[in-house]
Amino acid sequence: MSTARYTVVGMTCAHCVTAVTEEVGALPGVTAVDVDLASGGLTVTSTEPVDDGAVRAAVDEAGYELAAG
Secondary structure (H helix, E strand, O other), X not given: OEEEXXXXXXXXXXXXXXXXXXXXXXXXXXXXXXXXXXXXXXEEEEOOOOOHHHHHHHHHHHOOEEOOO
C-alpha cells in the first residue's frame, strides 16, 4: 500500500469533492480517495505509488488544480 497527500485548490462544495473523488478514484491502482473540503486535502491510497502527473491530470479533469509544491 502507498499513500500520497496533495492539496486541491478551488473546491467550494460537496459536488467539488465528488468530482475530484471520482476522477482520482478512476486511476489504475487507486484503492481509496479521501478529500477534505475545508482544507483542500486530498489523500490517495493505492496498491503502488501513484504518478503525481496522473493525479494532477485527474484533478484538472475534475475542474480543479493541485497546489504547487
